[in-house]
Amino acid sequence: MASDLLHIDNLTVTVGGTIPLLNSITLSVKKGEVHVLMGPNGAGKSTLGNVLMGHPGYEIQQGSIHFDGQDITHLETEKRARLGLFFSFQNPEEIPGITLENFLRTSKSSITGVEENVFIFNLALKKIMKDLDMDPLYANRHLNVGFSGGEKKKSEILQLLALNPRLAILDETDSGLDVDAVRVVSQGIKQFHNPENSLLIITHNTKILQSIQADHVHVLVKGSLVASGDTSLIRRIEEEGYAPFLGQGGS
Numbered sequence: 001m002a003s004d005l006l007h008i009d010n011l012t013v014t015v016g017g018t019i020p021l022l023n024s025i026t027l028s029v030k031k032g033e034v035h036v037l038m039g040p041n042g043a044g045k046s047t048l049g050n051v052l053m054g055h056p057g058y059e060i061q062q063g064s065i066h067f068d069g070q071d072i073t074h075l076e077t078e079k080r081a082r083l084g085l086f087f088s089f090q091n092p093e094e095i096p097g098i099t100l101e102n103f104l105r106t107s108k109s110s111i112t113g114v115e116e117n118v119f120i121f122n123l124a125l126k127k128i129m130k131d132l133d134m135d136p137l138y139a140n141r142h143l144n145v146g147f148s149g150g151e152k153k154k155s156e157i158l159q160l161l162a163l164n165p166r167l168a169i170l171d172e173t174d175s176g177l178d179v180d181a182v183r184v185v186s187q188g189i190k191q192f193h194n195p196e197n198s199l200l201i202i203t204h205n206t207k208i209l210q211s212i213q214a215d216h217v218h219v220l221v222k223g224s225l226v227a228s229g230d231t232s233l234i235r236r237i238e239e240e241g242y243a244p245f246l247g248q249g250g251s
């Protein structure tokens with residue numbers, strides 16, 4: 001546990017006081033590792049991502065979350081972001097009133113505590129946008145407003161690369177992307193990853209893993225982790241679906 005970047009211990013989460021969404025989840029992610037979280041619709045994958053980021057809409061009934069040895073179970077979202085957690089939303093919100101570039105520069109300044117130089121940040125952002133095959137004019141558009149589904153997902157990867165967190169939780173970042181965009185996003189994830197950071201990739205579509213080697217694969221069913229293993233688990237799911245795992249989850 002000492003060397004874990006993220007350690008989730010026996011975590012049980014409800015919403016509305018009683019409805020259980022996650023049951024006794026225990027999961028560890030070490031520095032440098034890539035973990036994949038799979039599971040049928042409604043299993044609780046996004047809920048886990050939200051809870052790890054400190055979403056106030058969920059109640060932790062038992063268990064703990066440690067990040068780099070620090071207990072963050074009840075820490076505010078902003079402080080988690082400062083520690084280096086990043087969550088890319090399954091359905092990124094449109095935020096009128098702030099441009100993508102201003103949002104990213106302000107976020108980065110807030111996370112690092114160092115005021116970003118406007119000119120230098122703009123140059124760095126343009127470079128990342130070029131790598132992601134994004135039109136630089138999108139930096140001046142209001143955050144995700146009017147972006148297509150795929151453009152929103154690319155914008156999330158732009159945020160990932162600009163903010164450079166220590167643990168990135170990516171929630172279906174590949175959904176709604178065309179074949180070329182999947183390749184670009186997958187390359188973006190590869191570009192981000194290094195031995196000092198970690199990824200928890202929530203996905204239904206393993207094409208996003210074409211550029212990156214996953215170390216561990218977990219299957220979540222009805223709020224419970226029912227299987228963990230290597231990438232052979234992905235092949236098994238692709239061939240047999242979730243049927244062999246159903247009936248194992250739930251409280």
Ligand SMILES: Nc1ncnc2c1ncn2[C@@H]1O[C@H](COP(=O)(O)OP(=O)(O)OP(=O)(O)O)[C@@H](O)[C@H]1O
Pocket residue numbers: 015021039040041042043044045046047048057090
């Ligand atoms: N705030 C909430 N209030 C009530 N129910 C919720 C809330 N958040 C999540 N749920 C329920 O918890 C279950 C898990 O939802 P979640 O979004 O985590 O699933 P998922 O595994 O991400 O599914 P998908 O693959 O479809 O994205 C669903 O039945 C969902 O309706």
Ligand SMILES: [Mg+2]
Pocket residue numbers: 045046047090171
């Ligand atoms: Mg989800």
